[in-house]
Amino acid sequence: DAGVTQTPRHEVAExxxxxxLKCEPVSGHNDLFWYRQTxxxxxxxxxxxxxxxxxxxxxxxxDRFKAEMLNSSFSTLxxxxxxxxDSAVYLCASSQGTEVFFGKGTRLTVV
Amino acid sequence: GDQVKQSPSALSLQEGTNSALRCNFSIATTTVQWFLQNPRGSLMNLFYLVPGTKENGRLKSTFNSKESYSTLHIRDAQLEDSGTYFCAAEWDQGGRALIFGTGTTVSVSP
Structure with missing residues (x-):
């Protein structure tokens, strides 16, 4: 059973x-969240x-952040x-209204 | 932020001992979730709670909505219990994203 999938796992940007950043929620989940962790x-x-x-x-x-969900199985930030x-870990999560499940995150470093 | 206050911020335990973590809410909380973030950064859901108590192995959690708090009890702490524990509140009668506490970092030593 696939959990929440995030790609890439690491990103370095100038x-x-x-x-x-990309996220695939758990199949069948209607709720999708993007969080930032520092x-x-x-x-x-x-x-x-x-x-x-x-x-x-x-x-x-x-201001500079835009999340989109063009279909129920894929979201971008x-x-x-x-x-x-903006250097931080970006976490995507999904839920079917109860427990929330997180992906492994994308660690972004901006230099 | 201030809407979900977690305590303590850090906790050192010896293997085999018991302890409790607490979250106090200043918002009208409908449900509570507890997560464990392991040293590699993965967040794992431990409990989803409506008012009441749940138990899973050596972990037990209570959500008291009238007094606006939740607790997580760790019994017989093991090394693999180390990590950061977060509580999160669903509020405003649902339909809003979870608000997270600032976490309790637990270190279990032999």
Missing amino acids: KGQTII KIQGLELLSYFRSKSLMEDGGAFK KIQPTEPK
């Missing part, structure tokens, strides 16, 4: 680049989709342009 800020919500509709958009992240302060 300041100003555009990067796209040591200082902890886990912060970036976006929340339910049945492909955007339900919540983390207020602090609207675009960061444009990247800045060094």
